[in-house]
Amino acid sequence: MDADDLAMLAGPASxxxxxxxxxxxxxxxxxxxxxxxxxxxxxxxxxxxASHTFRGQTKRxxxxxxxxxHLYVYFTYGMHYCCNVVCGPAGYGSxxxxxxxxxxxxxxxxxxxxxxxxxxNLTSGPGRVCQSLAIDKTFDGHDLNQPPISLVIQPAxxxxxxxxxxxxxxxxxxxxxxxxxxRQSRFVS
DNA sequence: CCGGTGATGCCCT
DNA sequence: GGGCATCACCGGT
Numbered sequence: 417m418d419a420d421d422l423a424m425l426a427g428p429a430s431x432x433x434x435x436x437x438x439x440x441x442x443x444x445x446x447x448x449x450x451x452x453x454x455x456x457x458x459x460x461x462x463x464x465x466a467s468h469t470f471r472g473q474t475k476r477x478x479x480x481x482x483x484x485x486h487l488y489v490y491f492t493y494g495m496h497y498c499c500n501v502v503c504g505p506a507g508y509g510s511x512x513x514x515x516x517x518x519x520x521x522x523x524x525x526x527x528x529x530x531x532x533x534x535x536x537n538l539t540s541g542p543g544r545v546c547q548s549l550a551i552d553k554t555f556d557g558h559d560l561n562q563p564p565i566s567l568v569i570q571p572a573x574x575x576x577x578x579x580x581x582x583x584x585x586x587x588x589x590x591x592x593x594x595x596x597x598x599r600q601s602r603f604v605s
Numbered sequence: 606c607c608g609g610t611g612a613t614g615c616c617c618t
Numbered sequence: 619g620g621g622c623a624t625c626a627c628c629g630g631t
Contacts, residue, residue, distance in 0.1 A: 458623070466623070476616055493624045494613030500623090513623060533626095543624050585623055 417485060417561050421569040425484040425503045429459035429510040432503040434580070434596040436512055438573045440520065443549040444564040448525055450549055452517025452539060455601035458583045458594055460500070462509040465588035469509025479557045481509040487565060489546070489556040496543030497552050501560065501567060515584070515595070516540045518603040519548075541605045573598060 417425075425432055436454050443450040460467040460480075468477040468490065479488040480502055488500040488511050500511035517539045519526055526548040527534055539548050546552070551565065560567040576599075583595045584605065597604045 460623070468623080471617090474617070490623085491615060492622055494615075494622090496624050498623060515623085537626095541624070547625095583623075587622090 417567060417569055421567075422485050424569070425501065426505055427503065429461045429503050429512055430594055432501070433457040433459040433512045433594065434578050435572055436501065436514075436569075437578060437596060437598050439570045440568040441514065441517060441545075441549065442566045442568055443522075443551070445522075445525065445550055448522055450522035450526055451520040452526075452545065452549060453520050453601075454514055454516075455518050456514075456516035456540075456595070456597040456604045458513040458515055458596070460511055460513060460594070461504070464592060464594075466583065466586040466590075466592070467509065470588075473509065477509060480511050482506055482557070483559075485560050485567070487551075487555055487558045487560055489551060489553050489558075491553055492543075497546040498542040499546055499551050499555075513542055514545050515542050516597070516601075516603050516605050517545050517549075518601055536603055538603075540603045 439454050441452045462469040469480050483506050484503045486502045488502050500513045502511045504510035530548050579599050580593050581595045
């Protein structure tokens with residue numbers, strides 16, 4: 417990421433979320449590279465009742481109020497990790513949940529991380545993304561400009577390929593249309 | 606293909 | 619002590 421990319425991430429989550437479609441999440445693991453193309457995202461913002469930051473800063477969500485371009489990882493439902501790209505200015509709690517990626521490189525190792533799951537279910541869903549790329553809470557706060565997890569921004573998808581919809585799995589603010597996915601991808605949750 | 610449900614642990618109230 | 623930004627598995631279609 418260069419200075420322009422970081423400036424983009426400092427913008428509002430609802431603008432960053434569609435902009436991240438088509439970019440790459442790169443994970444270096446055991447000397448190998450795992451690359452996933454981001455194909456589904458959701459925006460979360462402190463003005464938003466579904467967001468972890470809605471009720472202010474806590475020990476769990478502190479990363480989300482930090483510097484844009486870092487990774488916010490949280491644990492949920494007793495067994496899954498989910499990861500977000502922190503966005504917005506420092507001090508403002510917002511981020512973009514990575515809900516699905518498409519394997520681009522290192523698919524065999526992703527399958528191994530997922531205990532043999534193959535096909536669409538390999539990486540379609542936020543818990544699956546983290547498991548396939550071996551991302552856990554130890555990476556909460558990680559700078560996405562540094563190995564072993566980095567974000568490589570690609571050109572924006574054309575508008576005609578971006579579908580906007582309501583978010584999944586939440587009980588608050590269900591009507592906000594802050595989920596975005598790539599129409600061309602079969603790896604959407 | 607679809608909906609229901611059990612698993613399971615941490616954070617917040 | 620309740621609730622959760624989920625997943626895998628099961629059964630019925």
